[in-house]
Amino acid sequence: MNSNVASVKLVLLGEAAVGKSSIVVRFVSNDFSENKEPTIGAAFLTQRVNIDDHTIKFEIWDTAGQERFASLAPMYYRNAQAALIVYDVTKPQSFIKARHWVKELHEQASGDIVIALAGNKVDLIEENGENERKVATEEGQKLADEENLLFFETSAKTGYNVNEIFLAVGDKIPLKRPNDNANENGSGNNQNSSRVQLTDANANAANAGNCSC
Amino acid sequence: MLNRILDSIGGGLISKTTVRVRSIQSEDGTRSAESSEAICVPDSSSSSSELDSTLNQTDMERGVAGFAIGPINDDNIISGIISSYENVSIADKSDNSDELEERSNSENKLLTVDIKSFDILNTVSCSTDVIIAQTTDVNDYDRYGFRKQSRYISKQDYDNWCDSYSIQCGKKKLKWEKYMESSGLACKSELPTRFPPKSEKFLNLVREGVPSEWRGNVWWHLVRGQYLLNKNKDTYKSLLLKVKEYQTLGDTSKLPEGDVIERDLNRTFPNNIHFQKEPFQNNEPKKITSLRNILLAYSIYNRDIGYCQSMNFLTGFLLLFMNEEKTFWMLVIITRRFLPGVHNLDLEGVNIDQGVLMLLMEGNLPTLWPYIEATCKSHSNKPYHLRRTNEFLHALPPITLCTASWFMCCFIGILPVETTLRVLDCLFYEGSSFLFRVSVNLIKLAEESILKDKPYETLFDYLIGSDKNSDERAENLSYVNADELNIEFFQVLQRIPRQLLDCDNFFDKVLFKRRASFKRFASGEGG
Structure with missing residues (x-):
């Protein structure tokens, strides 16, 4: 097994029905449902990805999108190292909401949080033509440039750019291996070994299949 | 391993892939019809006329369009279903039969397999990830129209459990009938609408489970719904008129939750046949229309709540057991009496x-x-x-x-x-x-x-x-x-x-x- 496992806490934010859960399901199970039931409260999923010589374990908080659930959001992003803000390229309102989330994270979340912006549902444009698009790629790119965000246009339906956006997040995070602190402190060894077992059991239970990337 | 396979099929089913499988041949069809009857009427002594009118009605709505989509030509199946609901009219069948037949035939050309090869097909399709087969076999759905199989429960586990549970339900229903009789309330000839006052005996029966075809009426009785409805006789109707008016005016500010509600309609029970539109259907399912009506009416009835995600599930589920107006008042009772403030804007x-x-x-x-x-x-x-x-x-x-x-x-x-x-x-x-x-x-x-x-x-x-x-x-x-x-x-x-x-x-x-x-x-x- 790979001992270089780093956990990345990632939170998904964005308006209702932009495809947050669908992006996670695509990433974690490589699956897609046309009518995904709305998330109530929050869901938690994990996925491991191997990059070069180490493994990143994404711990993903998938949040409810409806406005009134936003008051619960600080509970997840408080300790998050990464955030994925999703909007729907066919819904201008969802892009405005995405801007609000960027602002809130800059003000409230930890200073070094890595933020990625995903313009989801580009399959609708491929299917129905450019007229369907209501948020230009340049608009998304501009926001990303101004606010120092990673930016991808994605499709949970086709899988387009879904793995890519998570990998880009993984790349950008200053990785702290879970055993870094423990090694400085001899008494921490015992605890460290239990934690390794823990994450293994966790990965087996949570993931039906490994990420193909 | 089986679960793993079934899981991936489940995902494929929801994503509505285009290939359909006619999965039953007549011999199996007879068997499946029998078992579906056993589930529908767990108590063999009761006649089908006792079934909840809501259930009858919903199955009539879906009798052809829902349960029987794939196997419509399989007379064994259709008659099996119909025989368990005497009241079901087969007029629906003739209405749509041309369209369905045409579709069925084209499906036949696509793929016709029996149950055994169906299993193999699924295994193959999962591993190749090319085609995931979809079936509308009546056996895949429970009596309420939900897909039996979930991410966590295999169809086989469901069926195994359901066989013995159905027998238990039959026994429990006998107890209920006895209790009703001893309380001087008739329940043999028709669906009971009146129930005894609360008592320890009544509580124990409820804790053992209400007979499913009585549920709508028992719930309505327990929450004293009729009392509320009588006090507000025309409220729901006038709410619907108001909604209509706002919709025709195109005044979205009067229906601020309209968009969110609309987006959630098709996301409510996508794995239930009553809420799922088949590709060949022009009209949306009736349950979806009722769901929209109730949620919009509620959003202007109680502005403190408006619409909160999760109310779609509460409403949709209740609609399987009672009519639209009663469901509306149940939602009022749940949000007011049982979960006060839970769905409010500030949660x-x-x-x-x-x-x-x-x-x-x-x-x-x-x-x-x-x-x-x-x-x-x-x-x-x-x-x-x-x-x-x-x-x-x-x-x-x-x-x-x-x-x-x-x-x-x-x-x-x-x-x-x-x-x-x-x-x-x-x-x-x-x-x-x-x-x-x-x-x-x-x-x-x-x-x-x-x-x-x-x-x-x-x-x-x-x-x-x-x-x-x-x-x-x-x-x-x-x-x-x-x-x-x-x-x-x-x-x-x-x-x-x-x-x-x-x-x-x-x-x-x-x-x-x-x-x-x-x-x-x-x-x-x-x-």
Whole structure:
């Protein structure tokens, strides 16, 4: 097994029905449902990805999108190292909401949080033509440039750019291996070994299949 | 392995892939028709005329369009279904038969396989990830139209359990009938609408489960719905007129929740045939229309709530058991009486209920609590119940993000269908304290599940160290990454309720096993 496992806490934010859960399901199970039931409260999923010589374990908080659930959001992003803000390229309102989330994270979340912006549902444009698009790629790119965000246009339906956006997040995070602190402190060894077992059991239970990337 | 395969089929089914499988040949068809009859009418002595009119009506709506889509030409199946519902008119069949036949034929050309090769096909399609077959076999759905198989329960497990549960249901219904007779209320000839006043005997029967075809009426009786409806005779109608008016005016400011509601309609029970539009249908399913009506009407009826996601599940589920107007008033009763404030704009009720649940956990789950508490972002060292008043409202541990959804949805979509129904039976009799009882017991099951694995046991010893004093314990806690444990626990909490297929076992062995220990909070909670 790979001992270089780093956990990345990632939170998904964005308006209702932009495809947050669908992006996670695509990433974690490589699956897609046309009518995904709305998330109530929050869901938690994990996925491991191997990059070069180490493994990143994404711990993903998938949040409810409806406005009134936003008051619960600080509970997840408080300790998050990464955030994925999703909007729907066919819904201008969802892009405005995405801007609000960027602002809130800059003000409230930890200073070094890595933020990625995903313009989801580009399959609708491929299917129905450019007229369907209501948020230009340049608009998304501009926001990303101004606010120092990673930016991808994605499709949970086709899988387009879904793995890519998570990998880009993984790349950008200053990785702290879970055993870094423990090694400085001899008494921490015992605890460290239990934690390794823990994450293994966790990965087996949570993931039906490994990420193909 | 089987589960794994079935899981991936489930995903494919929901994503509506285009290939359809006619999966039944006549011999199997006869068998399936028999078993579906057994499920529909668990009590063999009762005649089908006793079936709930709602059920009849819904099956009439879907009789052809839903259950029988694939196997419409299989007379064995269709007659099997129809024979279990004498009232079903086959006029619907002739209305659509041309269209259906055409479609069926083209499906036949695409793929015709029998049940055995169907299994193989699925296995193959999963591994190649090219085609995932979809079937509309009546056997894939339960009596309410939900897909039997879920991510956590295989169809086989469902069928195995359902066989014995149906027999139990038949026995229970006899008890109900006896009780009704002894109370001087007729129930043999028609669906009962009047029930005895509350009593210990009545409560025990409810706890054992209401006969499913009576459910709509029993629930309506228990919450005294008719009383509310009589007091507000024209309210629902006039709300609908108002909605119509706003819609024709195109005044979206008057229906601020309209968009959110519309987006959630097709996201409500995509795995239930009553809510799923088949590709060849022009009109949306009737349940979707009713769902829209109720949610829009409610959004202008109660502006403090408007529309909150989860109300779509409550409404959709109730619509399977009662008509539109009654469902509207049930929603009013649930949001007002059973879950006050929970769906409000500020979710105030959620915080209060979850705070109460956390207090109950401290009292009921001493092993688990220190570990939950450690993830609570409050740094007070006092025991939970001695902290500054209401402090916990600002420091709820993250697992409440999971448990909050239990309350908001009354476990709909969280527990398996039949288990949810049993919970609702008791909720409507006993009040919201029952939701706490279920929640605490689910959390207990999750705790057991975590402690069962050896590594965790060690971890728990380490974490809690029963021989250590509280200072030492606090010190130990800081060594363990409590967040990580919490996340583990969150995942178990997500999974456990969805696996509780055997509702008799859950009710008899878990919920009502420790009656005495629950008296404390059960008695404190009103209805």
